[in-house]
Amino acid sequence: MKVLLLSDFFLSGQTTHVLELAKELQALGTQVHIAFGTIHSKLFRTHYRHYLGQQQISFSEEADLARLISLSGKFKPDLIHSQSSTLFQRAQLLASRLSVPYILTCHGLGFNQARYRYLIQDASAVIAIGPNVAKEISHLNPNITVILNGIDTARFAPSPDHKGSRKDIIYVGRLEEKRIEPLRHLARIHQEITSKPLCIISNWNPNIRNTRFKPWQADLVPHFQNSGIVAACGRTAREALSCGNAILLMQQSYDGIISPSLVTRWDFDFSGNLGRFSYEQLRKDLSGLLRSNYRLKKLQTWGRNYALVHLSSEQMAKKTLAVYQELLSPQKKPHQDRWGFDDKWLGD
Numbered sequence: 001m002k003v004l005l006l007s008d009f010f011l012s013g014q015t016t017h018v019l020e021l022a023k024e025l026q027a028l029g030t031q032v033h034i035a036f037g038t039i040h041s042k043l044f045r046t047h048y049r050h051y052l053g054q055q056q057i058s059f060s061e062e063a064d065l066a067r068l069i070s071l072s073g074k075f076k077p078d079l080i081h082s083q084s085s086t087l088f089q090r091a092q093l094l095a096s097r098l099s100v101p102y103i104l105t106c107h108g109l110g111f112n113q114a115r116y117r118y119l120i121q122d123a124s125a126v127i128a129i130g131p132n133v134a135k136e137i138s139h140l141n142p143n144i145t146v147i148l149n150g151i152d153t154a155r156f157a158p159s160p161d162h163k164g165s166r167k168d169i170i171y172v173g174r175l176e177e178k179r180i181e182p183l184r185h186l187a188r189i190h191q192e193i194t195s196k197p198l199c200i201i202s203n204w205n206p207n208i209r210n211t212r213f214k215p216w217q218a219d220l221v222p223h224f225q226n227s228g229i230v231a232a233c234g235r236t237a238r239e240a241l242s243c244g245n246a247i248l249l250m251q252q253s254y255d256g257i258i259s260p261s262l263v264t265r266w267d268f269d270f271s272g273n274l275g276r277f278s279y280e281q282l283r284k285d286l287s288g289l290l291r292s293n294y295r296l297k298k299l300q301t302w303g304r305n306y307a308l309v310h311l312s313s314e315q316m317a318k319k320t321l322a323v324y325q326e327l328l329s330p331q332k333k334p335h336q337d338r339w340g341f342d343d344k345w346l347g348d
Contacts, residue, residue: 001324002031004077004094006063006087009048010040012174013235014107017149018083019048022057024150024317030324033075035063037087041203047218063087068094078328079103079124085111088119101125101327106133108271112140124327127320130269145323149270150316151238153308158244158300159225165293166228166244166300169286170199172220172236178252180206185279186231186250187211193287228296229289233272242307246289246299254282257289260302 003025007018022032034057036044052059060071068090080102082091088104095102101124109132111120120126120140127147128134134144169190171183183206190198191210198211201223205213217223224230224243232240233251237258241247247258251272256262267274277285289296 001029001079001328002033002075002077003324004068004072004075004080005032005034006037006068006080006082006084006091007034008037008040008084008086009044010038013149014083016235017107019051019055019057020150020152020313021317021320023055023152024313025321026055026057027314028317028321030321032057033071033077034059035068035071036061037063037084037090043216043218051218063090065090065093069097072098079324081105081324083107085116088116092119092122095124103127103323103327105129106137109133109136112136125323127323132269145319147316147319147323148311149235149238150313151235151242151307151311152313153242153311156221156224156239156242156307158304162225165297166226167290167296168199168227169194169229169231170201170223170227171231172201172223172240173232173234173251174216175202175204175206180208182250182253182279184208185254185282186248189279189283189286193283193290228300229286234270237270237272238307238311241303242311244300244304246296246303248282248285250282254279256281257285257299258303259299263306 005018005022007015009015018034022034025032036059039061072094077100079100080091080095082088082102083105091102091104103125104120104123105127107129117140120137123141125143125145126137126141127145129149131146134146138144171186173179187198187208187210199214200211201214201217203216220239221243224240224245227245229248230240230245231248231250233249237247237249241258249255249258249270249272253273253275255272255274255276262268
């Protein structure tokens with residue numbers, strides 16, 4: 001099977017998801033080519049091109065329609081899978097020209113807007129990264145599957161050489177205006193409790209008092225292995241969890257410590273946008289983690305085990321491949337309403 005993945009490149013969990021999916025699909029025997037649209041970071045050429053070469057992942061740049069048509073004449077894909085909303089229409093046009101199915105992955109909310117509706121309706125299948133996303137677009141396409149984002153749990157793992165307690169705290173995430181106010185609260189609380197500046201790893205410096213900025217790191221594993229508590233959301237939270245960190249789940253608001261009780265709540269997801277708890281609760285949570293070495297260590301161990309069971313990119317790729325195979329099988333019709341509620345507690 002040959003799969004053409006369409007994606008823009010920018011520093012986000014979505015891009016990391018595409019690279020990880022391509023790697024795992026190839027390990028499962030699927031031939032993959034990634035056609036990148038707009039490249040939004042210089043790190044693509046200084047780091048990620050090398051990474052793609054190491055993983056032997058075929059790729060191309062400047063994926064306008066003419067180049068995609070030319071590429072497809074050589075690659076001859078069996079289906080098109082678009083990961084970026086800016087490339088949804090290109091996927092539809094290319095699939096129509098080639099007479100192959102196209103699949104869309106919706107990485108967040110907002111896809112019930114008019115500009116996406118007809119593209120989702122026309123898609124052969126839609127993958128939603130969580131049940132909340134699937135619910136929002138369930139009326140647009142009967143063939144929607146929830147596949148949670150996965151990570152490489154072998155790579156994102158605690159360091160076997162690390163001795164002693166892990167209490168360092170970092171904030172990791174791509175910044176935008178809506179994320180600044182929660183970060184201000186975290187920096188202030190962190191400084192009041194620890195008397196230290198908060199380390200921020202991000203795509204730009206927000207210049208917040210009581211913080212120490214590091215530019216975005218292409219390899220976050222060493223940072224996650226040396227920290228003990230990470231404030232993050234989405235894919236970054238999953239990666240930090242897999243490295244054995246306690247997670248303060250936050251993006252545009254504070255959603256609590258990822259814990260056995262939190263992941264079993266009906267409204268749990270990794271977005272950090274629900275506003276589940278106040279910043280006073282953030283203070284109590286951070287203070288409590290730093291006061292009790294036993295609680296912190298227990299939570300760090302649980303997080304690693306949770307990632308191994310629920311967040312594997314290998315399982316993510318196998319579920320994605322099953323969608324591909326079903327579409328290409330002439331004997332089977334797509335199942336209806338496969339997004340269900342079995343996985344809803346795992347969240348987006």
